[in-house]
Amino acid sequence: MARQRKTYSPEFKQEAASLVLDQGYSVPEASRSLDVGETAIRRWVDQLKAERDGVTPKGKALTPEQQRIQELEKQVNRLEREKSILKKATALLMSDELNQSR
Numbered sequence: 001m002a003r004q005r006k007t008y009s010p011e012f013k014q015e016a017a018s019l020v021l022d023q024g025y026s027v028p029e030a031s032r033s034l035d036v037g038e039t040a041i042r043r044w045v046d047q048l049k050a051e052r053d054g055v056t057p058k059g060k061a062l063t064p065e066q067q068r069i070q071e072l073e074k075q076v077n078r079l080e081r082e083k084s085i086l087k088k089a090t091a092l093l094m095s096d097e098l099n100q101s102r
Helices: 010-022 027-034 039-050 064-101
Strands: none
Touching: 010 027, 010 039, 027 039
């Protein structure tokens, strides 16, 4: 039978990384106390450090600020796509009007 992969919330990951960064736990200590692999803890610590330095992660953000940045970036991308569609539609309508007026 295949092992079920565990999933953790961004809040849990942030708290786990915070144990190492803010509360002085070592990675092995945090790993044992939370029953999570050391590799996962190290990844979360590295991600939290990067987020605190202002780097927006590729995956799910841990900090609320970076989560908000990701939401806003998605919104900007959507609005840019909509703007592009509207520009193309306007150009198409304008060319149709020119062709009909001739």
